[in-house]
Amino acid sequence: MAEIFDPKPVEVKGFEIDERILKLADKAEENCSARFAEIDRIARTNGEKVLRAFINNKVSAACMTGTTGYGYDDVGRDTLDKVYAEVMGAEDALVRHTFVSGTHALTCALFGVLRAGDKIVSLTGAPYDTLEEVIGIRGSGNGSLADYGVKYDQVDLLPDGKPNLGEIFQKVKDAKVAYIQRSRGYSLRPTLTINGIAEIVKAVKNANPKVIVMVDNCYGEFVESREPIHVGADLIIGSLIKNPGAGIAETGGYIAGKKELVEQCAYRLTCVGMGKEVGCTLNQNKLMYQGLYFAPEVVANAVKTATFTSEIMTLLGFECFPKRDDVRGDIITAVLMKNPENLIAFCQGVQKGSPVDSYVTPEPWDMPGYDSQVIMAAGAFNMGASIELSADAPLREPFAAYVQGGLTYPTGRMGILVALQEMHEKHCLRLF
Numbered sequence: 001m002a003e004i005f006d007p008k009p010v011e012v013k014g015f016e017i018d019e020r021i022l023k024l025a026d027k028a029e030e031n032c033s034a035r036f037a038e039i040d041r042i043a044r045t046n047g048e049k050v051l052r053a054f055i056n057n058k059v060s061a062a063c064m065t066g067t068t069g070y071g072y073d074d075v076g077r078d079t080l081d082k083v084y085a086e087v088m089g090a091e092d093a094l095v096r097h098t099f100v101s102g103t104h105a106l107t108c109a110l111f112g113v114l115r116a117g118d119k120i121v122s123l124t125g126a127p128y129d130t131l132e133e134v135i136g137i138r139g140s141g142n143g144s145l146a147d148y149g150v151k152y153d154q155v156d157l158l159p160d161g162k163p164n165l166g167e168i169f170q171k172v173k174d175a176k177v178a179y180i181q182r183s184r185g186y187s188l189r190p191t192l193t194i195n196g197i198a199e200i201v202k203a204v205k206n207a208n209p210k211v212i213v214m215v216d217n218c219y220g221e222f223v224e225s226r227e228p229i230h231v232g233a234d235l236i237i238g239s240l241i242k243n244p245g246a247g248i249a250e251t252g253g254y255i256a257g258k259k260e261l262v263e264q265c266a267y268r269l270t271c272v273g274m275g276k277e278v279g280c281t282l283n284q285n286k287l288m289y290q291g292l293y294f295a296p297e298v299v300a301n302a303v304k305t306a307t308f309t310s311e312i313m314t315l316l317g318f319e320c321f322p323k324r325d326d327v328r329g330d331i332i333t334a335v336l337m338k339n340p341e342n343l344i345a346f347c348q349g350v351q352k353g354s355p356v357d358s359y360v361t362p363e364p365w366d367m368p369g370y371d372s373q374v375i376m377a378a379g380a381f382n383m384g385a386s387i388e389l390s391a392d393a394p395l396r397e398p399f400a401a402y403v404q405g406g407l408t409y410p411t412g413r414m415g416i417l418v419a420l421q422e423m424h425e426k427h428c429l430r431l432f
């Protein structure tokens, strides 16, 4: 038998986690081992896919430098679009640091594709909070889609969280855009898997072959080995301070899909006629390339952290979505904290276990774009980056903490344990 390498690693001093929590962590981790092996397998496929796309598109040293001014002939920018397109299975892509957030990228896609009189139908219930104002479900007179005469309709998920395929079939018949949100966002609905998206796309295209299927892909990239375009979606949108930026891209977003649709979105981001041909990249190219290169592995670390979180919180008696063995479609774990005290202690603990700003204490606040107060723990290298270990929670029933990220599994895991220690010290845990 081979000798064990470093059989007794030194114990790191200073975290001072209660022995019972440490024991529980070992047990939770052991229970996750089969899942972790599957996560590694997916990361390998996605890593190979990304490497292949770099090679096929001849990514060069020149691509790593950026342009200024108008940004004409930016080989790094144009090649990155091609690399993203290949990885996502799309004809074309628009990857820009000038998308200020995921919401902005989604807004460009919606305004790029929809015209007055068109109808958009959300097939997965209410869209992400910040999009309600963009669509015009909340507020008016401010330039929302509704102000421009775009109609909105919605198909709610069934009580078990599954899409209502019958109602979808009816409502997309006269729609221009069928809108799907892959991730659970700030809700307890199950995340859609790629197979789930495939099923919806089939129903939609059967009812109306011309409808544009648009997927909010935030938090979903690289969680499975296929992306929504691989199963028939026309346009996908995401944020670079989430999965595909791997904590390395400093800001930005992407849109990928059918060539003519991506062009319409680019007309919205810059100007009609100029589209993708302009937009300097400053010093952002290298970081966006590196982010994509690291993304499959970083997402795997985040999914492991999420799976571990679900398991240990379940062992502690908190209901979690998804459970350890549920098929995952995103990097989020929702933990039902039962009351505001637990919720706030947990989020403050996550902050304490973060690499940056560990010494500050997050408090609930009125965040722009959100309906209720929100508490956010985010001690991240890139401000607000939620591929980094973070916990967001709207202070409303059922006091769910949405935990996501973890650039590395060891730091993500310890971040969660520091949060549990904080809960323990505030008498929010029952340890045996």
Ligand SMILES: *Cc1c(COP(=O)(O)O)cnc(C)c1O
Residues within 6 Å of the ligand: 101, 102, 103, 104, 128, 130, 181, 183, 184, 185, 216, 218, 219, 239
């Ligand atoms: C993060 C996210 C968005 C966009 O949010 P930003 O904070 O603007 O980047 C949209 N939809 C979902 C499901 C998300 O998770």
